Structures are given as structure tokens and as C-alpha cells.
Amino acid sequence: MTDVEITELEKKDVFTFRPLRLEDADTLYAWMHQKHIAPFWQLDLPMEPFKEWVESSITAEHKDCYLVDWNGEPAGYLIAYRAADDPVHHYYDHREGDLGMHVLVGPEKYLNKQAGRQLLQSMIQFLFFTYETERIIGEPDIRNRIILPIMKGLGGEVLHRVHLPHKRAALIAGEKQTVEQVRNKRGIHVSFQTKEGKEALHGKNG
Template identity: 30%
Template sequence: MTAPARFTFRPVDPPADAGLLHTWVTHPKASFWLMSDASRYDVERAYADIAQAPYQDAFIGSYDGEPVCLLERYDPARVELPGLYDAEPGDVGMHFLVAPADRPVHGFTRAVIAAVMGELFADPSVRRVVVEPDVRNTAVHALNKTVGFEVVRRIRKPEKEALLSICTRAGYEAALDGGRVR
């Protein structure tokens, strides 16, 4: 499975993208991103750190050439979740953020997460996608379900209580075949 042709992903360039990312991560709709009070410099430093880290990276997702989302990919056995779940070979962790829109388009966020999942599963070594959204983020829990995620359990992280959820390649493909993902 690959992302729909209209979506493309490229690595974040921290100095060049910091301004754009700052507007996204500090927007009120991005409160679960935990960067509401970050300065532009803070955002640039955070993404420079990710770019230098051995087990994580970040990407700007574009739709027809227009930046629309942020994708963070990480090794959950080493970043975010070490010791909090039973890691398996082929696991990849993911965070995603859809850019705030002046005029939201119905179904667009679902299209973004489908593209993100397609991008992750385009790597044949990826068997499962692992996420840990805040338990209060009910919108993302519902969205995750549409692409095949299943809740494993609640976990406690230093910054939040989260719902550990996993999507297998087969679960994502079943969601595609079942028409839940477009």
C-alpha cells in the first residue's frame, strides 16, 4: 500500500520549516501536541533534535504541493514507549498533526491519516504502527479506529495518560477493503 498520489512526504528542514511548523503546533487545535507555548526557536530546536536523533524523524506531508500535515516516525522500543509495551520487530511509532484550516474540508483529516498510514506501510519492513494518543483526545481515537487501530490499554507517560493502540498491516488493509479508509 502506498499513499494516494496526491499526497507526498518530505523530511522536515528545521530552519526552513520552523515558521510553518510553529503556526501549526501552537494553534489551539493542536493542544495535544504539547507545544502551545513554544517559540519559533523552540520549534526549530525540537525538530533539529529529531533530525539528529538516530531513532526518529519528521516529515511534512503535502497535498497537491500544499503543506497539510506533520508526520513523526519513531522506533517505539527506543523512543516514547520503551518498557511500556511489548515491542515486536517491524513496529514503527507515529504521531501526526493536520494543519489548521480556515475552511475545513469534510473527510480531509481521514484522507491525511490514510496517506500517513500508506506512507508508513510502504516500507515492507513495517508490520505494525504504534501510537499513544492522550486519553482525552477522543477525536483521534475515533479517527484511528477508521484506519484499523485497536486499543491495547491505557498507559501512563510522564506528560500524559495515553491509549496505547496498534494497527497491523492486515488491520489497515482490512480498513481499506472495508471502505472505511478513502
């Protein structure tokens, strides 16, 4: 488990990342049935098949799944995967070591520019801290008018739009150096504290 502490304008927030567990199924189930999530994730299933999906996500070898708490309250879901092992690498000039990410903002109260930016900032910092990567790849649905502008504001660059098998997406890349420059320019301080957790795909920390 890893705590990401972010201080911005004298306000300190702690985001805790821990590997997905089966007991998180109820939380994810509620999120996946919300109107701001269901059209994009298409996982508004009955509970039993949904639990099977959670179990398969936990045991998957090609991705790492995390539940994210914000000051002790469940706030989001994060998937990290090797871009080289995913069909997405066929859609852009892939580099060895690229890390893909899928993100979900859970509670509807975080669906605003500031809260969304804080949550995604923590996710990106966690990924750069945990995995040996210099670039993170995202593929938000082009209909998502919240996530995409936030990613761009955090230092992401839209490479182009792509037609993936399940959606039309904006392929966006975040270079570590650029992301850090944007963060430093805003005066945002980030610190980390690690605890016991799942071994990461390319991770330096559990």
C-alpha cells in the same frame, strides 16, 4: 520524497511526504501555536528555541520526521520512530519491528472526520510502504477526540490506556493486514511514487 496517491469515490488526492527541513520551521511554529495543537504537543515556544527543536528533530537518529502536503498544500506533520528505542515499548507486549508514529493535523479546516481520515490514511499507508514493519503503534492523548476515533476506524485496535510521563494516552496498534482489509473493504485505491529523500530507519525507499 514519496507521493501517496489515494483514490476514493472517483476523487483522487496526492499526499507528498518529504523529510523535515529547517525552512519548515515557520509552518510548524504556526501550527504549534494553534489551540487544537498546543495543549497536546506543548511546543508553543518562542521562535528561537523552537528553531532549535526543529534542528534537533532533523538530526535525531532515533526518529524520522516528515512534512506532509495535501495536493500541494502543507497539511500535517509525521514522526516515525522505532518502538524498541522508545520508552513506549515498556507499556505493552512489544514485538520486534514495531514502528511508532506521532501525527499532527495542521490546518484547522482538516479537523473533521472525513478530512482527518484521508490525511491519516495517507500517513499510515506511507509508513507501511516505507518501513519494514507489520504493526504501527500510536499513543494519542485520551483527550484527543478526533485522532483516536479515526485511527480506530482505519483498523487500529486500542490495547489499553497508559500513563506516560507527559500524558495519559490510549495505546493503539494497527496490524498491517487488518488495515489493508479495512481499506480494501472501503474500495480505496492507493499508489506510490518515490523521489529523492532521507534514508528511512528501516526503509525500503528514501
